[in-house]
Amino acid sequence: MKNDSTTREHWGGSLGFVLAAAGSAIGLGNIWKFPYITGMNGGGAFVLVYLFCIILIGLPIMICEITLGRKTQKNPLGAFLAIAPHGTSTTRSIGSVFLLIALGLLCFGKFGLGLIFGVLAAFAFYFGWGSIGLVGVLTPFVIMSYYGTVGGWTFAYFIKGITQQLNISSTVEAQNIFNSFALNPFVAVFYQLMFTLLCGFVVWFGIKNGIELASKFLLPLLLLLLILLIMRSLTLPGAAAGVRFLLSPDFGKLTSEGVLIALGHAFFSLSLGMGAMLTYGSYLDSSKNIYIASLNIVFLDTLIALMAGLAIFPAVFAMQMNPEAGPGLVFQIMPVTFNAIGDNVGWLWSSLFFLLLFIAALTSGISLLEVCISCLIDEFHFKRHSAVFGVTLLVSIMGVLSTISVFDWEKIPWLEKIFLFLFNSTDASFFDAADNFSCNYLLPLGGLGISLFVGWVWGTRYAIDEIRKGGEQFSDVNFFTLLAGLKDDPNATRDSHSLTLGVILGIFIRFLSPICIIITFLHSIGWLKF
Ligand code: PHE
DSSP, X not given: OOOOTTTSOOOSSHHHHHHHHHHHHSSHIIIIIHHHHHHHTTBHHHHHHHHHHIIIIIHHHHHHHHHHHHHHTSOHHHHHXXXXXXXXXXXXXXXXXXXXXXXXXXXXTOHHHHHHHHHHHHHHHHHTTHHHHHHHHHHHHHHXXXXXXXXXXXXXXXXXXXXTOOOOOSHHHHHHHHHHXXXXXXXXXXXXXXXXXXXXXXXXXXXXXXXXXHHHHHHHHHHHHHHHHHHHHHTSTTTHHHHHHHHSBOGGGOOHHHHHHHHHHHHHHTTOSSSHHHHHHTTOOTTSOHHHHHHHHHHHHHHHHHHHHHHHHHHHHHTTOOTTOGGGIIIIIHHHHHHHTOSSOHHHHHHHXXXXXXXXXXXXXXHXXXXXXXXXXXXXXXOHHHHHHHHHHHHHHHHHHHHHHHHOGGGOHHXXXXXXXXXXXXXXXXXXXXXXXXXXXXHHXXXXXXXXXXXXIIIHHHHHHHHHTTXXXXXXXXXXXXXXXXXXXXXXXXXXXXXXXXXXXXXXXXXXXXXXXXXXXHHHTTSOOO
């Protein structure tokens, strides 16, 4: 296999890589979504299950993605093709199954899903295993279209905050402010475009001078803002109830649905299942320890999610707001909560909070763009700047449609008609459809594809070989020897048949992670009920 390690741009160091990858992982998922799904699923018990999912499934798949990227030094499509350049009887069989499903769906008038399965079948026939990578490159387009919309809202709210337009005392008022986007969706479109352009601006400068530099500056800033907000929130009278809500598990409130939500969210939050970590891993050189880097990324992502909970719930409880407010928790409850603190600087807390959200969204948006850009550069020989231009333009157009669709579906009648034809309904806007399709279908399927590919097609043996570079002591040392702190003891056994971290990883990748993903996926499409 050709290895472009010498010509490819690389991260300046391990820290740069970890911060950039953590920047991708830490996003709206941590600060906007995690608190509200925790609120809706019973607090502490949900948090505990989420932690299990992160460690048992998220971490192994994160290691897989980074390893595949570093080994091949390529974008997701190129990475899969580099390991398995040709279709096999297995990929052709999968393609045939997809084709049959597509035909079945078309016969029953389900044109939208039928078309999607048809495209997947064509990919499987044409690209073989490469289709997993190709889907990974297309997924960011879908995610970024609505991520940009919410990213734009955070930007708009930050501006509203500092211009003192968020001094509101009731949730009705907050709702009116939010809905005022609907009267003039061009304001929301403007902010969404600004957000996308800013992401494009960072990736324009490449890996070291763009993404790494921005992450090194933005992530510490994010941490600082979060600490400030936590201090404010925890010092409010009555804050303890919020902390208790977040940290004390009440298993009575946890449903099986909640368990599956936790697993799905682990994927979204860690940016897994779509080639983001793979792409970032492709800019890593072989001297770096993948275990340690992955552990750090997962740790930072989880820490920030928990910290966001600590910033939000104590304030929400102290101000007697409803912690189960759902997706509107952040945009409609937080400004009112901060305003209710009544120290005349509520607007400042609101501004800081939305700046925090904006930064989190920005570093994730950057990674979404970079996946597509790296594919254009590697596979289609684009220059970085033209790739950035093309991808930003395309993402902006999709984003505009998504933003308008949230408030004013009727303004884009042709898109509504296409939706009606494809899905027999216009209940969900383009925004909802992109969110639902990417989180419930594309990410779990992508994660499944990646773990099956590494575990069964590429082979854990080769993956572990790659991880050994820069992390030998971790791959081969006996797990219990490591736990006991004996890894440097020359007398500790180094028996390749013992339970090493490598062996544990292999078992996870080949069996445990795929099975868990299949269960989640079947549940999210309603074929499996508990
Ligand atoms: N991890 C990001 C978040 O938590 C979302 C994301 C998903 C970013 C996939 C990149 C890739 O918000």
